Amino acid sequence: MIRVEQVEVVYPSGTRALAPVSLAFAPGAFTVLLGASGAGKSTLLRSLNGLVRPSAGRVVAADAGDIARPAALRAHRRRTGMIFQQHQLIGRVSVLGNVLTGRLGYHSALRSLWPLPQAEKLAALAAIERVGLIDYALRRADQLSGGQQQRVGIARALVQQPRLILADEPVASLDPATAERVLSLLAAICREDGLTAIVSLHQLDFARRFADRIVALAQGRVVFDGPPAALDAAAVARIYGAAPPDAYASQPEEAFA
Template sequence: MTPASYPDMMLRIEDMGVTYPGNVLALRPTTVDFNKGEFTVLLGLSGAGKSTLLRSLNHLVQPTAGKVVSAEFGDLDNRRTVRLHRSRTAMVFQHHQLIERHTALQNVLTGRLAYHSTWRSLLPMPRRDLELALHCLERVGLADKALARIDQLSGGQQQRVGIARALAQQPSMILADEPVASLDPATSEKVLGLLRDICQEDGITAVISLHQLEYAQRFADRIIGLANARIVFDAPPADLKQHHLNEIYHGNYETKPRTVPVPATKPVNPQPKKLEIAR
């Protein structure tokens, strides 16, 4: 397969699966495309495979089967293509991954490190990088906090700094792993709305892992539901029905009384040794 064969594709996983040490199955082999400019939410309970799928898209988790194909760089099958792909794929983390003793501006500037050699990164950043970092802070409403230390900011402000850092990377794709799990509902909506609006304005493809159904329905262009380490739903939010919720949440999420849970399906292509599902 060549990227030109799929003009709307930004990234594709092809028969990709992940098994952790100890024969723990984290993601069953699957094939799915992520399209340009699309805001996709990975929905499911903890342990369903969301984070594993998300982190494998830039090889933070190494696939043990299949492959990842980038529209920009082709198969991610060597260090060079992985490095190039990562330079254009920004991450937003649940726990921010910011340097608390540094200022917001200094943290945003780390998003520019991939564009400089190791030796060059030891020197002060060029003026154009400083201007870009300040612009990114302005876009998330934190220009006035540029010189504030991270440990002086609220959780919501810290997550917005994380988004600004991702934008400073000038990415074609953003991956966000449970970005609002530690935030209150009002702040969560603000952060997700900000992230979605920026991605729409800049044409950035986004893949976000969440476990909150209401946020997925409100913000996503597309929902990919996972359960039992496999994809069980892939469609726009309007197509998400009760029987899909039963399968995604294994009957633990009910919007109607007397809803009968859908039985869990049998594993695909069972291995000789029984696999455990990551929790």
């Protein structure tokens, strides 16, 4: 489906965020990238759709080829849904309007200046209904809770009709109960639709519960790659250097729906 071949990322500051890494992600698998803050998991994830450009190596998508080529990157991004930690919604725009932005990659810049066709709106409404927010379709995004906003982000990704879902710390800003609901929803949709998902997390328990495969990084290097059942105490020590931190110890006590 997609693979990285000796991908290395060194930022202009000289920080080596990712050592040469080679990985292949199988179609239909729910893969979790696990690691402490600064381990390189977000850098790896963002290199998979060109948000971060490798300093060396290449990223190859099965249906587009080397995404360093502009035409290949455009084609790859059309079929890759991205879900962000901070939602990246337009607050003053309705839920429907935000979800419709997931279709812009299928239209020219000039065509996007006009309202999208009715078929696109119906597809967006179907995606909104699927994440349980149809009653909020015309509500402004900034009037929703954090958990609801993240579900809008999932709907926006789904309306692209993706083959690949990338999610960068999608539940890091949510309380534990809401985080579980959002991850359960995302995992269920990916399995129902046969989508390949690559999700970066720092919550060890969620990785064990939802992943088909865990790829863990420490200091920019892969230190574990296998099924959740193989993630033993020795592997956890390699990832974190000690007992894993409490993922929610510093989270504010806020209510999310």
